[in-house]
Amino acid sequence: MKATIDKLFRTGDASNEELKALMDLCDNEGLKEAAVARRKEHYGTAVYIRGLIEFSNHCRNNCFYCGIRAAQKDLRRYRLGKSEILSCCNEGYKLGLRTFVLQSGEDNEYSDEALCNIIYSIKSSHPDCAVALSIGEKSRASYQAYFNAGAERYLLRHETASPRHYARLHPTSMSIENRKRCLWDLKDIGYQVGSGFMVGSPFQTLDDLVSDLRFLQELQPDMIGIGPFIPAQGTPFAHMQAGSLARTLNLISMLRLMFPYSLIPSTTSLASISPQGRLLGLEAGANVLMPNLSPASVRTLYSLYDHKDAFSASGLEILKEEVSGIGYEVVACRGDVKSQKDEN
Ligand code: 5AD
Numbered sequence: 001m002k003a004t005i006d007k008l009f010r011t012g013d014a015s016n017e018e019l020k021a022l023m024d025l026c027d028n029e030g031l032k033e034a035a036v037a038r039r040k041e042h043y044g045t046a047v048y049i050r051g052l053i054e055f056s057n058h059c060r061n062n063c064f065y066c067g068i069r070a071a072q073k074d075l076r077r078y079r080l081g082k083s084e085i086l087s088c089c090n091e092g093y094k095l096g097l098r099t100f101v102l103q104s105g106e107d108n109e110y111s112d113e114a115l116c117n118i119i120y121s122i123k124s125s126h127p128d129c130a131v132a133l134s135i136g137e138k139s140r141a142s143y144q145a146y147f148n149a150g151a152e153r154y155l156l157r158h159e160t161a162s163p164r165h166y167a168r169l170h171p172t173s174m175s176i177e178n179r180k181r182c183l184w185d186l187k188d189i190g191y192q193v194g195s196g197f198m199v200g201s202p203f204q205t206l207d208d209l210v211s212d213l214r215f216l217q218e219l220q221p222d223m224i225g226i227g228p229f230i231p232a233q234g235t236p237f238a239h240m241q242a243g244s245l246a247r248t249l250n251l252i253s254m255l256r257l258m259f260p261y262s263l264i265p266s267t268t269s270l271a272s273i274s275p276q277g278r279l280l281g282l283e284a285g286a287n288v289l290m291p292n293l294s295p296a297s298v299r300t301l302y303s304l305y306d307h308k309d310a311f312s313a314s315g316l317e318i319l320k321e322e323v324s325g326i327g328y329e330v331v332a333c334r335g336d337v338k339s340q341k342d343e344n
Contacts, residue, residue, distance in 0.1 A: 001021065001022070001025060001031075002030055004018045004021060004022060005022070006034075008254065008257045008258065009038065009257055012257060013217075013258065016207075019209075019213060020207075020209075023209060023247055023254070024247070024250075025246075026246070028246070028249060028250055028253065028284075031254070032253050032283065035284060036284075036285060038256055038257055039287060042261055042338055042343070043287050043338070045328045046329060047282060047328045047331065049097055049288070049290070049291060049316070049330055049331075049332070050100070050101050050132065050265075050289075050290045050291075051092035051100050051291060051292075051313060052290045052291065052294070053080070053085055053089070053092075053100060053101065053102050053294055054104065054292070054299070055079070055084075055294070056078065056080065056105060056107040056109070057078055057104070057302050057303075058077050058079065058104070058105050058109065059104075059107060060106045061105070061106050061171075061174060062170075062171045063159075063169060063171075064169055064202075064237050065201060065237045066232065067233070067234065067305050068302065068303060068304060072235070075301065075303065078298045078301055079107070080295070082117065082118050085118055085122075086118075086125065089129075089293070090125070092293045092313055095313050096316075096332030097332070098126075098129045098333055098335070099130045099335060100130075100132065101132040101134055101290065102118070102119075102131065102133050103134035106135070106137065112146070115133075115135075115146060116148075116149035119146060119150050120150055128334070129334065131153070133153070133155070134155040134156065137174075137178060137179065140185040140189070143182075144189055147191060151191070153192040153193075153222075154192075154193055154194065155225065156186065157197060157225060158176070158183065158195050158197060159198060160201065160204065160211075161197070161208075161211040161214070162207070162212075165204060165205075166179075168202070169202070183219055183221075187219070192223065194221055194223030194224065194225055194263070196221075196223075197209075197226055198226070198228070198269075199227065199228050199244070199247055199248040200242065201229040202237050204229075209251070216258075217258070220259075221259075223262060223264070223265070223288070226264075227243075227248065227267035227269030228242055228245065228247075228248045228270065230243070230269055230272055230305035230306060231305065232304065232305040243273075245270070245280070249280055252264060252281055252284040253284045253285045255285070261337060261338050261339055262337070263287060263288050265286060265288040266278050266279075266281025266282050266289055267290075268290070268308060268310050271311070272305065272308050279322060279323070279326055283326060289330070291311055291312060292311065292312050293313050316330075
């Protein structure tokens with residue numbers, strides 16, 4: 001396996017069979033070491049932080065895996081208004097956050113005008129901050145409007161690049177074609193784009209994961225978020241098996257080697273399946289953490305999956321210490337993606 005790791009380190013690519021073998025690796029020391037070396041070349045020991053504001057758990061979609069799907073019964077739904085969102089940002093700013101991620105289900109109650117107004121207000125109060133959106137599939141015109149209002153980044157995981165697998169995770173009203181259309185539109189408009197997928201979602205094969213990596217090679221996103229699938233009660237997949245911690249960590253390391261400059265978060269789902277998950281993600285090659293800035297009163301309602309272990313901004317101090325304990329450093333800056341240009 002050492003030869004394959006060396007190849008991925010040197011060239012940033014490997015054959016499908018080699019990639020599958022790395023995903024299945026039990027002893028990941030060599031892979032991790034290579035990923036950490038590559039990460040240090042480009043990002044040193046810096047860990048970037050983004051404040052996540054989950055501003056609405058209403059959703060029109062019915063993804064089979066998701067705990068806030070439209071058909072979910074017994075879930076109290078909430079929406080934050082502009083002033084609540086702005087105060088989350090103010091709070092986060094004081095704590096050193098310089099990127100705000102506005103995330104929600106696909107909720108049509110917020111008009112484009114209302115969203116643009118919120119984005120514009122955040123940028124006016126905090127011109128030194130980046131605003132990222134994670135609000136799902138929209139028209140190109142809407143994406144353009146948010147961009148013009150000041151949003152610079154957009155997170156939209158493709159979830160799975162395999163059409164067969166996509167159809168097993170989503171109702172027929174949704175398609176991988178539209179998902180990809182959105183991602184290409186976002187790139188074309190000029191956003192820094194984040195995509196990604198779940199590891200171990202039901203019916204996923206190793207070949208599906210290869211397709212995910214190949215799709216990312218085409219898209220060349222600036223950010224790549226992955227995390228294990230975790231069953232969510234009340235969903236069609238409530239009794240399915242969770243994704244594996246080991247495979248997720250292997251894939252984080254592989255992503256670091258295949259996309260050396262990418263911003264890779266150590267995600268909430270990783271922390272939710274293992275108490276050390278968040279730090280293990282950093283040690284596998286991730287370089288971003290996303291503390292939760294949503295008001296405590298609504299935080300448990302953004303229940304994408306069971307036992308979601310979001311860390312709040314108030315826990316940031318503790319996390320900073322843990323992060324420095326493993327040799328990294330949480331930094332207060334926008335944390336823009338680097339590129340080869342920056343280093344020449
Ligand atoms: N397990 C893990 N991740 C999930 N997501 C949604 N539901 C689950 C689940 N049950 C992820 C999706 C989505 C992101 C916001 O959360 O990948 O893009």
